[in-house]
Structures are given as structure tokens and as C-alpha cells.
Amino acid sequence: MFTPAVRTPLLLLLPAPSTPWMLHGVCPGLEQSIGGDLGTAGKCHQSWLVCVRGALGPCGVTAGAGQALRCVGLFFFFFFFFFFFLWYFFEDVFAQNRRELLLSLRQEFRYPGEASQKQLWTGKELCCDSMLHRYRHILGLWQPDIGPYGGLLNVVVDGLFIIGWMYLPPHDPHVDDPMRFKPLFRIHLMERKCATVECMYGHKGPHNGHIQIVKKDEFSTKCNQTDHHRMSGGRQEEFRTWLREEWGRTLEDIFHEHMQELILMKFIYTSQYDNCLTYRRIYLPPSSPEDLIQPGLFKGTYGSHGLEIVMLSFHGKKAKGTKITGDPNIPAGQQTVEIDLAHPLQLPDIENLRDFSELSRIVLEVQEQVRREEQEREQQQEEQEHSQQAASQPASPLGGEGAEGEETTAGAEGKTQDKASASQPFVLPMGVISRNEDYPRTCRICFYGTGLIAGHGFTSPERTPGVFVLFDDDRFGFIWLELKSFSLYSRIKVPFQNAQAPSREAFDEMLKNIQSLAT
Known part of the structure; x- marks a missing residue:
């Protein structure tokens, strides 16, 4: 009884039939109701809507209860068919518009990496696609808490995933090579309620993981299947694989015994953090037109410790290099x-520059001058404190002296910028050790500076004099006088997104936090 009711509207959807026998035996009530009108409709080629209108009316009035039920079923069939047709049509239109929007966003927000031209999405595109996804706050740069070693994690939107890429320096001592990176975790963006988190550590593919947002600028990751991190060959195979990835060589290629101990120590320490890690947000340093060069992240040579990542920032008359990755002597932060x-x-001529004692004499003279200036500054501060307790009249001369000092400082900065535009020959003094002999042979300008040295475990730290050498906009060096060592630094040319500090105060607070954690 239900089959004719289903077949009837399929025939009615066709253009008006030319003969009445097409409905014979299909719906007798309908045939009796419209009779010869069907042939007339076929001859006049009336639309199928007229047939439907004529069918629904008489069937409900003249037919019996069964025919009435068939007509009701016919009505609901057309209703749901029409609703399904609208949903299918507009869903396809909306999906097409959404694809066009995402394509335009992908073309607008390209993320060209240093080592590969990967097209990644930014946080703005994430908000458009995922409707305020719960993990959008973890986009940006982070420093993992791996004891003294630290690290650099960049969380970005890549296709339909949020991926955390761990950035690694190039193999020692090739400081000018591009950065290496590997995925640590990824989050699927397709799920709306409960996103899928996968751990990417190891060599067995993605597996189950978990992310917990501790607070605004801190989150942690946990692997729920640590057996995926293990290799069939045991710890020896894991160590050989890690050594090839970290250093690009085998243990037999490293002849220095102390360096072998440092490498083995790092492997044992870092392998303890393969199942759970905590990350803290870091910002790129803000820049200003008065800066000597563009601040940012650099990779530098640190003797037997290999290459490490350093953040160069400017603070008025000072420039600071903060470790993002570290070692057991000077930890990250x-x-x-x-x-x-x-x-x-003012460096001596190229012949006298080869003499280490001559360079040391120049640096020690400047060190003594800096010490005297610091003593005078402390005395002036004490005098100002006494003068504030006295009457307000003597305050005017002090203000004039301050303005005079500012003019002198501004003049000195102007002379420095003029000197930085010119280049002069440069060569390392005899006896100074450098991991990379392919350093520039000309420099723009040199400054007095201090470097932090300490024993194993950051014991007995002290600042020793040194020479900051600016080669160009992307490279600088530092001569450690006491260690008779030279570190070469090269800029990391990766356009990190969502990494700018909201303010200078926020950046300074970030530096204090990572330094206090390292201490």
C-alpha cells in the first residue's frame, strides 16, 4: 500500500505526460479524481505543479481513509524533499565560500621558513577558521624547561593542525647554516568540542598526547604512549640516532674527551623530558631607530658546547645577549x-692586532675607565640624595648638569653611528681559539663588553672583560679575553609570528623571569 504513494510523486515531477495510461494502476484514486483532465494537461504541456495541485485536492476529499493517508505521506515526502534540496544546495554554496576564504587567507598569510618554504597559517587565520579555538593562546615562541639546556619552540597553524616546532641550531661549527626544526606535538583543528592532541616525538609516528594550559604564559605537554619513543635497539641505538641528529656525527668522530662527556651528559639529561615538558612564553626584543642593529635571535659558537641560541636586545646605552639555549656552565636564561x-x-692596525697582549692592554684600560665612571656615578647619586633633603634652590644647577650630560651622550651616540658606517680590517689575535675560522675579515666597529663565565653547574659565576665586534647587520662576534676564545654569532632568519612583545615593560619582565628561573 505504501509503494504507490512513493512512486506517484516521482512521476508527477516529470513534465506533463501525453497519455493517461502512465498513471494507470499507480494511484486509482488519483486517476478517478482527475480523469480526462490528465490527457488535457498532457496535450497542453502544463507544468507538474498543476498536476500536484489537482492531485492533493481531490484525493483528500473523495478518496477513502487509505487514500487520505497516501496523500498525507505524499505531502510530507514533498516537504522533506524540498527541505533536503535547500540544505544540500546552500551547504555546497557555504562550503565553496569557506574554501575561497581560507584560500585567500592562506595566500595572504604565508609563513616562509628558513629551511623550507612551508605555507603556514597565522593566528588571525586560526580565529577565522576555528571560531576562537581553545588552543589559540599557545601560538608564538616558547622556551621549554629542560634544566640548563632550554630550547626554542615555535607554535604555529599549519594546514588543519596547530604544530609545535622545536628549532635547533645547525651542526657545529656551521653558524651560517639555516636552523633545523622538528615537530613535537600537533593539535587537530577539525574537532570543535574536544580537540585531538598527538605527540610527535620519536620515530614511530604520531600517538596519543595531552596539553594542559597552566596559565596565560605557560603550558605543559604530556605523552600518553611513551613506548613510541623507544627503539628496538635499546638506549645505544637511541643515543646513536640522537647524536646524528644533534651533532651530525658519530661518537668516534669526536676525539675530545671532555666534549664526549658533555654530549653524553646532555643526552642522559634531555631524555628524561621526552614524556612531559613545561613551556614558558618568550618574546622577540622590541626595536627602535637608535639601535645599533636590528635586535633578534642569533646562533653562536660556544666551544665544546656547540652552537647555542642567543637573544640580542638593546637597553639604552647597553646591549644584552640572553641565552635561549644553554649548557651546564651557563644555563639558558x-x-x-x-x-x-x-x-x-679603537683597534690597533692589523699587524699590532695580531698581538694578544696589545689588544688586552687596550681592553683593560677601558675597563679601568668604566670602573672610575661607575664610582663617580655613585658619588653623584649620593650627592643628589643629600641635595634633595636641602632647599629646592640648588636643584636648578643639577638639572642643567643632567641636560648637559644628555647632550654629551647624544653626541657620543652620533659619533658611534658614524664610525659604525665605515669598515676596518679585522683579524683574531694569535692564541685566540675559534671554532669557526671562516669569520669576516672586516668589521664596522668594536665595543667594550663583559662576558659571563662559570664552573660546571653554574658555580662561581663572574663577568670578565671582552670585545664586542660588529661585522654587519646579521653577524657579530665576542672575544673572551680570559678564556682566549672567540664566539661568532649569526642571525636566525625566520619570520616568527605572534612573538612580538606587547610592550617594552612586558619584554623586560620576561627577561627577568627567565633569568630568575635559570638562577
């Missing part, structure tokens, strides 16, 4: 070098 921009150094 500590201020590795400090440059005194108010005391440029």
Missing part, C-alpha cells in the same frame, strides 16, 4: 654577554 655602547674601542 642567563645573560651571556653585555655590551657597553658608550665605550667604543
